[in-house]
Amino acid sequence: MAERKPIESWLTDMDGVLIHEGVPIPGADEFLKRLKESEKPFLVLTNNSIYTQRDLHARLARMGLDVPEENIWTSALATAQFLNDQRPRGTAYVIGEAGLTTALHDIGYVLTDHDPDFVILGETRTYSFEAMTKAVRLINNGARFIATNPDETGPSTEGALPATGAVAALITAATGKKPYFVGKPNPLMMRAGLNAIGAHSETSAMIGDRMDTDVLAGLEAGMRTFLVMTGVTRPNEVDRFPYTPSKVVDSIADLIELV
Structure with missing residues (x-):
């Protein structure tokens, strides 16, 4: 097996890798500092589509983590790029927050509930039964169904919350139509992120929890993968999957010396 090339660029998940329940994970600040000092291209990724790049920059800054806006890549941005490639300046009925609606406005999409090209489901703090009913009817009338990510639950200080994947399953049950998920583990999100920073998969690594x-997306995009134990996947669960990460480490702190 050929020896891997040195890692020249980094992609890392946010929740469970850099932060956990609103608190920075030890080593995250030093890892980010080392990345900036090395001048290696990097992106902080999140499947959460609620927030804009500016929102996330401000949220991380309040926690003491300095991540420039241009180094943040969300499933909302990946979804907008996908739609811009598929059907430029189209129309969409959106269930989501500012992160998603802003990304769609930025590519010239019109948001409407009148015969839209797409129904787009993203993360939101309050899923409305009325909005889901409208989405079901529009999909039944021919709108294409897109979802920002397949995560069934999301983190909160009180515990797990229903997320995009769970609501998508409800709409699928009512329509018989499955959405196209743009976010992780779809390697499309990873490849678009790599393109955004001018990186190549052969010399890139993905860190996730x-x-x-995270690991599946990095693997399918052809990157080296690092799994940290500070988030969702527990050590006794790793061997249950039919694929393995390049390396399992306790936390982001164990990767500082690789930058």
């Missing part, structure tokens, strides 16, 4: 999204 979930085997079923």
Whole structure:
């Protein structure tokens, strides 16, 4: 087996890798500092589509983590890029927050509930039964169904919350139509992120806390993968999957010396 090339660029998940329940994970600040000092291209990724790049920059800054806006890549941005490639300046009915609606406005999409090209489901703090009913009817009338990510639950200080994947399953049950998920583990999100920073998969690494999204997406995009034990996947669960990360480490702190 050929020896891997040195890592020249880094992609890392946010929740469970850099922060946990609103608190920085020890070593995250030093890892980010080392990345900036090395001048290696990097992106902080999140499947959460609620927030804009500016929002996330401010949220991380309040926690003491300095991540420039241009180094943040969300499933909302990946979804907008996908739609811009598929059907430029189209129309969409959106269930989601500012992160998603802003990304769609930025590519010239019109948001409407009148015969839209797409129904787009993202993360939101309050899923409305009325909005889901409208989405079901629009999909039944021919709108294409897109979802920002397949995560069934999301983190909160009180515990797990229903997320995009769970609501998508409800809409699928009512329509018989499955959505196209743009976010992780779809390697499309990873490849678009790599393109955004001018990186190549052969010399890039993905750090994540979930085997079923982060590691799988990195693997399918052709990157080296590092699994940390500070988030969702527990040590006794790693061997249950039919694929393995390049390396399992306790936390982001164990990767500082690799930058």
